[in-house]
Amino acid sequence: MTALDPTTMKFQAIVKKIYQAFFSPSRYEEKSSDREVIEWGNNYRVPFDGGELAVTAWGSSGPTVLLMHGWGGARAQMTGFVDPLLFAGYRVVAYD
Numbered sequence: 001m002t003a004l005d006p007t008t009m010k011f012q013a014i015v016k017k018i019y020q021a022f023f024s025p026s027r028y029e030e031k032s033s034d035r036e037v038i039e040w041g042n043n044y045r046v047p048f049d050g051g052e053l054a055v056t057a058w059g060s061s062g063p064t065v066l067l068m069h070g071w072g073g074a075r076a077q078m079t080g081f082v083d084p085l086l087f088a089g090y091r092v093v094a095y096d
Contacts, residue, residue: 026072034076041082046095058082059091069093 041056056075065085067078075094085092 028069028072028074028077030074030076034079037079037082038076054096055093056095057091057093059086062089062091064091064093066093067095068095 041058043054043056043089046053046055052092054075065081067075068077069075075096078094082092
C-alpha cells in the first residue's frame with residue numbers, strides 16, 4: 001500500500017475529519033441577553049501570549065469570583081451567574 005493508494009487516501013481523509021472534529025471545539029452562540037450583560041460590565045483586553053484575553057468585570061468591591069467556561073465556551077454563557085453573585089456581595093470577572 002502506497003501513499004497514493006485510494007484506500008490510504010480515504011483513510012487519511014477520515015482520520016483528518018475525526019481529528020478536526022475532536023480537536024476543534026464548536027463556538028458558543030451568544031444570545032442578545034448575554035450581550036447586554038457583557039456590555040454593562042467593565043470590558044477591556046489583556047495582552048497574553050501573542051494575543052489578547054477579552055475580560056469583563058462587574059462590581060467594584062467584595063471578594064472576586066472568576067467565572068471560567070470550558071473549551072468551546074464563552075464568557076457570555078456565564079452571564080446568568082453575574083446578578084446573583086453581585087447581589088450576594090461579590091465582584092465578578094469573566095474572560096475569553
